Structure formats: C-alpha cells, structure tokens
Amino acid sequence: EAPPARRPTVGRCALSGTVDSGSSAHLIDCVAQAEAAGWDALLVVIDTPGGALEATRDIVRAFLGADVPVLVWIGPSGARAGSAGVFITIASHVAGMAPGTNIGAAHPVVGPTGQDPEEAGGEAMGQKVLNDTVAFAESIARQRGRNAEWAAEAVRESASVAADRAVELNVVEVIAKSEEGFLAAVDGRQVELRGGAATLRTAGARIVPVEPTLRQRVVHWLSNPSIAYLLFVIGGLCLAIEFSNPGLIVPGVLGAICLILAMVAFSALPVEAGAVALLLVGVGLVIAELFVGSGLLGAGGVALLALGGVLLVDRFDFEWFVEPSFGISLRFLVPT
Numbered sequence: 001e002a003p004p005a006r007r008p009t010v011g012r013c014a015l016s017g018t019v020d021s022g023s024s025a026h027l028i029d030c031v032a033q034a035e036a037a038g039w040d041a042l043l044v045v046i047d048t049p050g051g052a053l054e055a056t057r058d059i060v061r062a063f064l065g066a067d068v069p070v071l072v073w074i075g076p077s078g079a080r081a082g083s084a085g086v087f088i089t090i091a092s093h094v095a096g097m098a099p100g101t102n103i104g105a106a107h108p109v110v111g112p113t114g115q116d117p118e119e120a121g122g123e124a125m126g127q128k129v130l131n132d133t134v135a136f137a138e139s140i141a142r143q144r145g146r147n148a149e150w151a152a153e154a155v156r157e158s159a160s161v162a163a164d165r166a167v168e169l170n171v172v173e174v175i176a177k178s179e180e181g182f183l184a185a186v187d188g189r190q191v192e193l194r195g196g197a198a199t200l201r202t203a204g205a206r207i208v209p210v211e212p213t214l215r216q217r218v219v220h221w222l223s224n225p226s227i228a229y230l231l232f233v234i235g236g237l238c239l240a241i242e243f244s245n246p247g248l249i250v251p252g253v254l255g256a257i258c259l260i261l262a263m264v265a266f267s268a269l270p271v272e273a274g275a276v277a278l279l280l281v282g283v284g285l286v287i288a289e290l291f292v293g294s295g296l297l298g299a300g301g302v303a304l305l306a307l308g309g310v311l312l313v314d315r316f317d318f319e320w321f322v323e324p325s326f327g328i329s330l331r332f333l334v335p336t
Contacts, residue, residue, distance in 0.1 A: 008040040008205040010071075010183060013212075015044060019051025019084040022219030024058045026212040027088075033210055034068040040201045041069040043179060044092070050083025050106075053133075060140060063091040069191050069200055073182045074101045074163075074172075082106075086154050089172065091140050093191040094200070096174035096182045097163035103171060104160030106137065106151075130156065147171055179207070219264075225328045228265035229279075229309050233336060235259035236283030236305075244290040271312055278308035309333045 013030040015023055027044065034042040063070045072089050074081045075098035081089045086106040089095050097103065107130075137151040147170040153159040166172045173189075176182035187203035212220070222228060238255025242248055266276060285301030309328045 008201040008203075009037075010041045010043050010202055010205040010207050011037070011039045011210050012043045012045065012179070012207050013210040015046045015048055015085075015088070017048060017220065018223060019048055019055050019059070019088070020220055020223035021052070021055055022212070022216045022221075022223060023051070024055035025219070026210075026216045027059050028062045029213070029216075030210045031062045031066050031068065031070065035066065037208075039068060039208070040205060041071050041183075042066070043183065043207070044070065044072045044088075045179065046072055046074050046081050046085055046089065047079035048081060048083075048085040048088075050085065053084070056084040056087050057136075059088050060091040063088070064140070064143065065194065066093075067194055069093045069193065069198060071182070071186060071200075071202070072096070073176065073179055074098065074103060075176075075179070075182075077101060077177075082160075086151070087137060087140060090137070090144055090146050090151060093144070093193075094174070094186045094189060095172040096176050096185065097166055097172050098177055099163055099175060102160055102162050103166055104154045105158045106133070106154040107156065107158040183207075222261060222265035223269060224265075225269060225271075225312055226332050228262050228269060228271075229312060229328050229333075230336060231258045231265065232262035232279055232283075233305060235262060236279075236286065239283070240287045240290060243287055275308045275311040278304045278311070282308060306333060309336070 011030060011034045013027060015027060017023070030042055030044070070092045072081075072092035072095045074085075074089065074096070077098045077100035079098065079101045081101075081103040083106050086103055089103060134152045134155045137155050138148040140146075141148040141151040150159065150161075150169050150171055161169060161171065163172075163175050167175055174182060174185045176185050183202040183205055186200055189200045190197055191200060192198075222231075235255045235258030238251040238258060242252035242255060245251075282301045282304030285297045285304065289295070289298035289301060310333065312328055
C-alpha cells in the first residue's frame with residue numbers, strides 16, 4: 001500500500017503599509033526561512049501604497065533569487081499594490097488579486113507635495129530617474145514573463161488597473177477571493193526556480209505564519225514622518241521639563257529615549273538635514289524660554305518646530321515611490 005501523500009506546507013508573511021527597511025528585512029527573512037525549512041512555497045499578502053526604492057530593490061532581489069516559489073496575493077478586497085508594490089508583485093513567480101483590489105501608479109514622486117522628479121530636480125534629473133525606473137520595471141516583468149509594456153506604462157503614466165483588467169493584461173495570473181482560494185487556484189502550475197522548473201503543490205496546504213521580529217516591527221513603525229516628528233517634539237518637551245525642574249529624572253530619561261528613537265526614524269526616512277537642524281534649534285529656544293521668560297524665544301522655537309516639520313521630508317530624495325500624502329500633513333502638524 002502506498003504511503004499517504006505529504007500535506008504541502010506554505011509559509012505566509014504580510015506586507016502592509018509603506019515599504020521601508022523594516023518591511024524589506026521581514027520579507028527577505030521570510031524567503032530565507034522558507035528555503036531553510038524546505039516549504040513548498042511562500043505566500044506574501046500585500047496591501048501597500050509604496051515606499052523606499054532601495055528597500056524595494058532588496059525585496060525584488062530576494063524574490064528573483066529565491067529557491068522556493070514566491071506567491072503574491074493582493075488582498076483582501078479593498079487592498080492595493082501601489083508604486084513600490086508593483087515591482088514586488090511582478091517579481092513573484094505567480095501573482096493573484098482579490099476582487100476589488102488594484103495595482104499600479106508606480107510613477108516616482110518626491111516630497112510631501114508629491115512633486116514630479118522633473119519639477120523638483122530639473123529635466124535632466126527627472127529623465128534620469130524615470131528611465132532608470134522604467135528599465136527596472138521592464139526587466140523584472142520580462143524575467144517573470146509578464147507584460148513589460150504595462151509595467152513601463154505604470155511608471156511613465158501612473159497607469160493603474162483593477163483585478164480583472166490586470167489578469168487580461170498579464171500583470172497577474174489569478175483572481176481569488178481568499179488566500180486559500182488563491183493557493184488552490186495556482187496548484188499544479190509550473191514555475192522556474194534557479195535550480196530548474198518546479199510544480200506548485202499548494203492546494204489544501206498547511207499555512208505557517210512568519211511574523212516580523214521586534215526590531216523589524218519597531219523600524220517599520222518608526223518609518224513614518226509623523227511618528228518621527230512627534231517623538232522628537234515629545235523628547236524636546238520632556239528635556240525642557242527636566243531642565244526647568246532638575247532632579248525629576250523621569251522626564252529627562254523619557255526625553256532622551258524619545259530623541260534617540262526619533263533619530264533612528266530619521267535615519268530610515270528621506271529627511272532634510274536642514275529641517276532636523278531647525279528642529280534642534282527650535283527645541284533649544286523653547287528650553288531657553290523657560291529661563292529667560294521673554295516670550296520671543298518661545299515663539300521663535302515654536303515657529304522653527306513647525307517649519308522643521310513642514311520641511312522634514314526631503315523633496316529632492318528620488319529614492320522613494322510614495323503617494324502625495326506621504327509626509328507630515330498640516331492637520332497633524334498644527335495641533336502637535
């Protein structure tokens with residue numbers, strides 16, 4: 001009597017929110033764990049507006065060089081794979097989308113106002129960034145046998161399509177309402193790995209969730225301009241309390257921790273060095289106001305904190321593919 005067939009095993013990890021150094025480290029770890037454990041495939045669930053180009057390249061590099069099939073599902077309904085998510089999706093061996101999802105809009109924009117690279121850095125710089133990004137998208141699509149023309153259009157024209165249209169254009173292969181339905185739909189497909197062709201065994205698979213490490217969670221959480229700015233302001237105010245009431249200790253310790261976390265966040269974001277200097281001077285003026293009591297120093301400190309928040313995200317950093325909403329909005333800045 002033949003032994004019972006082994007139940008296939010599929011690892012599962014998720015990409016939600018912006019693509020940053022924390023989320024890229026998590027996805028790269030997912031690929032490494034899937035290879036080490038000998039899983040039949042790795043499922044990546046995506047819902048992202050975009051993120052850092054360098055982090056995107058790291059993820060794409062891991063997907064293209066994986067020795068295990070990498071399956072991407074954009075879901076659940078209402079999710080999207082915007083900007084950087086386009087490159088990650090087309091780098092997978094097989095991709096699917098839930099009904100009511102969309103993919104596209106990969107044109108690079110810069111700064112909190114969503115400027116076009118040509119407007120921000122001139123025609124030569126804009127063309128350089130655009131051509132490089134188009135070539136990046138086309139090369140991934142061709143390697144995976146997907147629609148390279150649409151990939152280029154998504155970058156040049158910010159093209160975006162819904163799930164059914166994405167299947168027609170050969171951007172993704174499957175429409176599935178759930179993760180289990182997606183795994184069942186792709187079962188039996190042939191994919192090309194570095195070691196040769198492989199047949200997917202994913203129907204009825206045991207799904208093993210792969211959670212990000214604490215460090216990856218912290219870096220991902222900190223990769224938000226509003227969080228970074230808030231930590232900096234709280235740290236500065238805590239130090240002001242400590243200086244005006246020496247010996248309290250707790251405000252000083254808390255302020256130092258917040259400032260350190262803010263600096264870590266700044267290192268993971270495309271920030272403007274001049275804006276950070278404005279924030280430092282603003283905090284210094286607020287602290288000085290406690291000892292001078294003129295009113296002018298405090299007002300100047302608040303003004304510099306506000307100006308530093310407006311200018312914090314670097315408008316001329318072309319390494320990010322994000323929506324115009326990325327940055328610190330006035331609705332957050334003013335009450336802070």
